[in-house]
Amino acid sequence: MACTHFNSADSIKAPTKGTPIFKDDCMLCFDTAFEPKGLDICLHCFQSFSRGDLNHTQLHSTLFDHTLYLNLKKVLKPKRERKEGEESPEKIAKLEIRDQSEEDLFNIQTALFCSSCDDQFPVKQEDLPASTSSIVDTVLHSSSNERKEEIKSWEQEILPCHHCFDIVQQPIKDLDLTKCQSCDLKENLWICVVCGSLGCGRQQFGGIPGNSHALSHFQTHENHNIAVKLGSLSSDSADCYCYNCNDEVKVPELGKYLSRFGINIHEVVKTEKNLTELQIEQNVKWDFNMDQKDGKSLVPVFGRELTGFKNLGNSCYLASVLQTLFSLQSYKQFFLNRDFPIDKLTTPNADLNIQLIKIADGLLSGRYSVPDFSTTEEIKFQRGIKPFGFKNLIGQNHAEFSTMKQQDAYEFWLYIMDKIDDLYASEEDRPNSPLHFVLENKLKCSTCSSVRFIKEITNSLSLPVEDTVLDFDDDGRERYQPVTFESCFKNWAQEEEIEHKCSFCNGEKLVKSHSLQTFPDVLTVSTERIKLKNWVPVKTDVPILFKRAEEKTLERIDLSNLRSQGLLEGESLMPEDVSDIEEAGFEPNSEAIQQLEAMGFPTNRCLKALFNTGNLSAEDAMNWLFSHMEDPDIDSPFELPKGNSSKPANEPSQEMVDNLVSMGFTSKLAKKALILNNINIEAAVEWLFSNPDDDGEIADEPPKAKSQEEQISELIVKESIKRPEYKLLAVICHKGMTVHSGHYVVFIKKKIDGQPRWILFNDEKVVLADEANIKEMESNGYLYIFAKVGSKDDL
Structure with missing residues (x-):
C-alpha cells in the first residue's frame, strides 16, 4: 500500500505532449537508472535526481517541497547471440537513431518513492488513484527529453539551395559516362546537371581516388553549380552537391534533369557508398592506435581525474576540449567546491554554471571511472559520462555546435572560453585567468623608424606550419618534412610588410611583428594545419617535433625570444591617428576635420586645434591654427593630455570600465587601474597584469602614475627574472582529412603512482599511452597546451 501522500496527490498534473521528461541521468550529477538506487523522476516537475552518494533527490525535495517520485532502475538486456547461418542485422546506412522502446533495451524495475516518508512502494496497487497511475504510465512510456533532442540532432535534413532552382541545361553532345573526361578514373564520378560534363571528385576516405576535375569544371564554367555522384544514384537516394554553396543539396525534379543524359533514375543501381556512409565509416574506422608495439592493448586506467566521455555521435571534439580544460588546476579549484546556485535549480538543464559544476564532478570525482561490465569487449573500458545536457545547452542558438556534426576543436575551444569568460566576469578567481596574456603587435615605419604598439588580451596563439612535401606513401598521401616548435614560434614572430600609412611621415612601407608582453601560466597554441589545395581545405599531417632524439622526456621550450622589447634605440612613437584618439575618449568633429584638411592643414595640427578650441567648429580651430603657426611643437605628435576626458581625470567613463571588465577583471579593480x-x-x-593580487581599494591620494614606457620597462625587467620556459601538458590530436570530419582524442600528462605519465583520452577509453602514441601526437597534434615551468600546472 502506498503512503497517504500518494493517495491524496492532487498537486501533481499529467505531462502534456510538449512537456520535457528527463530520465536519462540526474539533473545535478551523472548518476543514471543503472545505479543501485536507480533514478527518482519527480512527478511534480518530471526532472530526475539520484539518491546516490550526493543524494540530490533530498536536495530537490527540500528546496521545492516536491515529495513524490517514480523510481526507475534499469538493467541492460543481454544481446541475443545470432544462430548459425542467421544473417547479420542490416548495417546502418543513414545518419539517424531509431527510436527503440526502453522495453526493447532494458529490464525495467519501477517503484514509487515518497521523500517525506523516505520509503518506496510498488507501482501496481489497488488504492492508487487512477490519475496517479496514468501519470506514471505516461512517464514510463514517453521518450526522454535527451532522446528526443538526440534523434532530432542526428537527422540530417538536406535541403535545396537557390542554385537548384536556376538550372538551365545546355544542348548535350555525345557523352561518355564511363570515365572522367580529364583523366582515366572510373569511380567517384560526378556529372554536371547543366552540360553533362563528367569529372572525378575529390580524394575521399578509404582510399577512394579523386583529382577534383568536377570541381575544376565548376571553377571554369559560370553557373555550372550542381553535380551528382553517378555511383550514388538509386530510386530513393542521390548525392547532389552545390560547389557554389560548398554543401550537399537536394535537387527537385532530379530525374527530369538526368533523363536528358539518358539516365533513368528509377532503373539505376547504386554502386558506390554515398557521402553519409563514407562519413559514418570514417568516424568508425579512423581511430587512434589502442595497441602497444607487442600487439597487446593499452592498459586502461581508472580513478579520480581519469573519467572518459561516452561519444554522443561526433562529440569527440567537445570531449577533448572539456578533458583538457578540467585538467587545469584553475578549473579544478574553481569548480570542484562550487555550490549550485539555488535560484537556478528550478531548471538546471538551462543554466551553464550548473552544467559546468556537474561536468567537474563527473570528470574529477572518479565515481564514474569504473569498468563497464555490461560490454562484450574482452578489455573492460569504463562507463564514462554522457554530457548531453551540457552539449545541448552550450550549442543552443549556434548554427554548428547545436548539430551532431563533427566540429573544429579549436573553434569550440575559443567559443567555450568566451562563454566562460562572460559567465564569470565578476568573479575574483576566474578559471581562465591563467590562460590570458598580452599580445603585442608592433608597426614600424621603414622610412622614419616611428613605431606604434597595438596590444590585445588573448588566450591563444595560432602558429604557421611549414608543409614541405618529401614524398608520397603507398596510398598516394603526402609525407612531410618534420618541423620543430622552435621553428613554428620563430615563423610566427617574423616581420612582415603590410599596407598601412605612417601617420608621421606618410610613408607606406610598414613592417608588422608579434611579441608577447606577458607570459601566461598556461599557454594555448593552435597549429595552422589547414591549407587550400585546389580550392579545397585539406589538413596537412606535418610532424611537429617536441622531443629531441637524444632525450627521453619532452623538452622544455624557452620563449624568451618572443618577449616584447618595447621602444628600441633609434625608434620613436608614431603619432596617434584619429581612431586611436577616439578610443582614448576624444572624438574629433568629423565635419570640421574634413574642412580643415581641405584647406591644406595636416591632420595632426587639425586634431590639436579642435581639442584646444572645444571641438566646436572648423572656424574656431582655423583661428587657433593661425595664431599658433610659430609654436615650436606645432608638428609634434598629438597626445591627449593626461586626465583629459569628458569626465574628470579621477572618474573614468563606465564604457572604459566595462571594456576592462569584459577582459575578465572586476569592476572595482578596473576602475582603480x-x-x-x-x-x-x-x-x-x-598595470592590471602586473598587479593581479591587488584588492582594488584606492588610497586617499593615489600614487603618481608612471609613464607607459616606464611601466613596459618595469614589466620586462620583472618578467626577465623568470625565464618563460614551458613544458607540454596536453595535446588535442585529430585524424582525418579536415577538422570537420575524422576523430579527435586528447593526450594529457597526469601523475600516476607519483610519476608524470601521458594518458590517452579516446572518448570512454582512458589508457596509459606508450611511445607509439608519441608519434601520433607529433603527426596529428592540432591544439597544444603548455604549462609554464614552476606554475601550478607544472608536473
Missing part, C-alpha cells in the same frame, strides 16, 4: 593610469586604457591593462 584607470584612475592610477590617468584614464589610459593600455597602461591600465599593463
